[in-house]
Amino acid sequence: xxKKKAVDDTEPGPAPSRPVDRFGFIKPEQGTSPDGISxxxxxxxxxxxxxxxxxxxxxxxxxxxxxDWKHYVRRNPHVVKRRIRKGIPDCLRGLVWQLxxxxxxxxxxxxxxxxxxxxxxxSASELEIIRDISRTFPSHIFFQQRHGPGQRSLYNVxxxxxxYDRDVGYVQGMGFLAGLLLLYMSxxxxxxxxxxxxxxxxxxxMEGLYQxxxxxxxxYLYQFEKLVLEQMPQLGQHFIEEMINPSMYAxxxxxxxxxxxxxxxxxxxxxxxxxxxxxxxxFQVGLALLRFCHDELVKLPFEKLLHAFRNFPEEATDPDVxxxxxxxxxxxxxxxxxxxxxxKKLEGSNASTSTKRSHPLKLKTMSRIGSRALSNFxxxxx
Amino acid sequence: xxxxxxxxxEYDYLFKVVLIGDSGVGKSNLLxxxxxxxxCLESKSTIGVEFATRTLHVEGKIIKxxxxxxxxxxxxxxxxxxxxxxxxxxxxxxxVSKPTTFDNISRWLKELRDHADANIRIMLVGNKxxxxxxxxxxxxxxxxxxEAEGLSYIETSALEATNVEEAFQLILGDIYRAISKKPVAxxxxxxxxxxxxxxxxxxxxxxxxxxxxxxxxCST
Numbered sequence: 001x002x003k004k005k006a007v008d009d010t011e012p013g014p015a016p017s018r019p020v021d022r023f024g025f026i027k028p029e030q031g032t033s034p035d036g037i038s039x040x041x042x043x044x045x046x047x048x049x050x051x052x053x054x055x056x057x058x059x060x061x062x063x064x065x066x067x068d069w070k071h072y073v074r075r076n077p078h079v080v081k082r083r084i085r086k087g088i089p090d091c092l093r094g095l096v097w098q099l100x101x102x103x104x105x106x107x108x109x110x111x112x113x114x115x116x117x118x119x120x121x122x123s124a125s126e127l128e129i130i131r132d133i134s135r136t137f138p139s140h141i142f143f144q145q146r147h148g149p150g151q152r153s154l155y156n157v158x159x160x161x162x163x164y165d166r167d168v169g170y171v172q173g174m175g176f177l178a179g180l181l182l183l184y185m186s187x188x189x190x191x192x193x194x195x196x197x198x199x200x201x202x203x204x205x206m207e208g209l210y211q212x213x214x215x216x217x218x219x220y221l222y223q224f225e226k227l228v229l230e231q232m233p234q235l236g237q238h239f240i241e242e243m244i245n246p247s248m249y250a251x252x253x254x255x256x257x258x259x260x261x262x263x264x265x266x267x268x269x270x271x272x273x274x275x276x277x278x279x280x281x282x283f284q285v286g287l288a289l290l291r292f293c294h295d296e297l298v299k300l301p302f303e304k305l306l307h308a309f310r311n312f313p314e315e316a317t318d319p320d321v322x323x324x325x326x327x328x329x330x331x332x333x334x335x336x337x338x339x340x341x342x343x344k345k346l347e348g349s350n351a352s353t354s355t356k357r358s359h360p361l362k363l364k365t366m367s368r369i370g371s372r373a374l375s376n377f378x379x380x381x382x
Numbered sequence: 383x384x385x386x387x388x389x390x391x392e393y394d395y396l397f398k399v400v401l402i403g404d405s406g407v408g409k410s411n412l413l414x415x416x417x418x419x420x421x422c423l424e425s426k427s428t429i430g431v432e433f434a435t436r437t438l439h440v441e442g443k444i445i446k447x448x449x450x451x452x453x454x455x456x457x458x459x460x461x462x463x464x465x466x467x468x469x470x471x472x473x474x475x476x477x478v479s480k481p482t483t484f485d486n487i488s489r490w491l492k493e494l495r496d497h498a499d500a501n502i503r504i505m506l507v508g509n510k511x512x513x514x515x516x517x518x519x520x521x522x523x524x525x526x527x528x529e530a531e532g533l534s535y536i537e538t539s540a541l542e543a544t545n546v547e548e549a550f551q552l553i554l555g556d557i558y559r560a561i562s563k564k565p566v567a568x569x570x571x572x573x574x575x576x577x578x579x580x581x582x583x584x585x586x587x588x589x590x591x592x593x594x595x596x597x598x599x600c601s602t
Contacts, residue, residue: 128455131406138424172405172455173429214460247461251430260429303448306433 094184102201103193117160125170136175171210173255203278249309269319284326393446403475404483405454411540466498479516512539
């Protein structure tokens with residue numbers, strides 16, 4: 001509390017310069033032990049040194065403005081995968097994310113679309129979006145200032161998306177995706193990356209996370225529960241006995257791809273892999289968290305389990321500890337099988353309503369969607 | 383993680399309660415004020431569900447409240463409505479400075495009628511009374527509405543810690559009186575879902591159930 005006093009005693013001036021971490025998040029008021037502080041400092045330095053060496057390699061790999069990237073990936077996909085798993089240097093993250101997600105291509109194919117969506121279209125979700133703006137990364141300096149540039153761009157991206165895909169509109173949770181992206185790229189880039197993810201430019205589309213009924217959330221939770229049982233039978237059994245189901249703890253993992261409540265240095269490392277390898281890493285990281293705390297968790301009763309899910313120990317959220325554990329889980333083919341199993345189960349219990357199974361859209365279709373949004377606009381204006 | 387475990391696990395009744403209402407009305411802060419005496423000005427919107435407990439004395443009994451805080455946005459009902467089942471009480475919150483959040487109360491009531499146990503006790507809460515100059519829903523109107531619908535009613539300010547304690551006392555007392563009046567066996571919801579669970583576990587809901595059960599909701 002000592003540190004806090006020094007800050008609190010000053011007048012609340014116009015620009016309170018509260019100390020922030022290297023990602024721009026306002027530091028919690030002396031919440032962690034002195035241990036925690038020195039530890040994170042050493043992590044910090046270690047990462048910076050490593051980054052120096054990495055940045056060089058990465059710059060070579062990418063080329064000027066990403067010009068060599070596609071060529072490099074085609075020739076050395078495994079090198080790329082390995083390097084991404086080790087973490088993309090923070091200063092190149094924004095660019096690389098756009099390259100690996102396919103959003104750069106979307107942007108180039110749809111010039112002017114974003115601007116039109118932002119400026120001319122109106123969205124039914126505007127009020128809902130506004131209500132959540134100040135509740136998205138409220139502890140990050142970029143988003144703190146009321147109506148400041150951070151909040152404005154967050155609003156614009158979300159509004160643009162809600163117009164672009166009126167089926168999805170705006171759903172709570174999307175703000176954390178958009179907010180995370182905005183810390184690394186411009187509004188327009190962030191918008192197209194959101195489109196690339198939800199419409200499936202490279203991987204399976206994820207719009208089902210936010211569509212009515214949250215069908216993809218339900219599917220992921222089903223798959224995750226099965227995986228826990230298979231990978232950690234004792235823990236899975238314990239969850240069943242304690243009547244814990246994954247919607248109690250994992251829905252926000254999936255809905256926000258770990259951007260809601262995990263330490264930011266873990267979030268960005270997960271996103272590095274997520275954008276390149278797809279959603280399976282969210283399952284892997286979820287399993288790794290449970291595996292790391294396994295021996296503790298199997299002993300806990302219902303309420304203490306719920307508490308533990310929201311308070312993973314600091315060591316568990318160190319990406320250099322957690323990700324290697326995550327990658328030991330081989331889940332790709334099992335996830336596919338479980339998806340089929342889930343779809344079958346759905347069809348069985350619900351023969352009449354068709355649950356649309358979406359396939360990755362080709363980039364061409366993407367641009368058509370862009371122009372459709374545009375023509376909608378022009379028609380309604382006439 | 384152990385600590386004072388023994389002491390906190392002694393209770394006469396365990397009541398499951400859900401916190402519902404439109405997004406942004408202050409559900410999460412009501413919960414944190416009640417369970418931890420905290421209020422967070424910079425709180426994030428709730429994604430999915432959150433959980434907290436508190437044990438307190440109500441009408442001479444020790445009652446443990448297990449409270450599920452839910453995301454308020456309509457689309458999240460796909461997940462959150464599963465949590466109504468087995469709940470003995472619902473705290474239905476609106477924001478006294480936002481009329482639409484009060485207008486939506488009837489939709490929330492319908493939601494409860496569709497998914498919750500028939501004899502669930504419901505309390506209507508008008509939150510944010512600290513925003514005096516912005517008040518847009520009159521106490522009288524809300525009071526009349528609550529009476530007509532058979533709900534208990536109270537106004538609170540989680541920010542100023544006004545009536546929060548009283549509100550939860552009210553709903554928990556209400557539940558206690560309801561279950562001690564009628565025999566537990568009378569409910570077809572079964573498995574003690576509608577009765578207070580004495581010294582035992584609450585009834586929780588499996589994600590699988592949520593999928594396989596009610597499918598009449600979606601329209602495309």
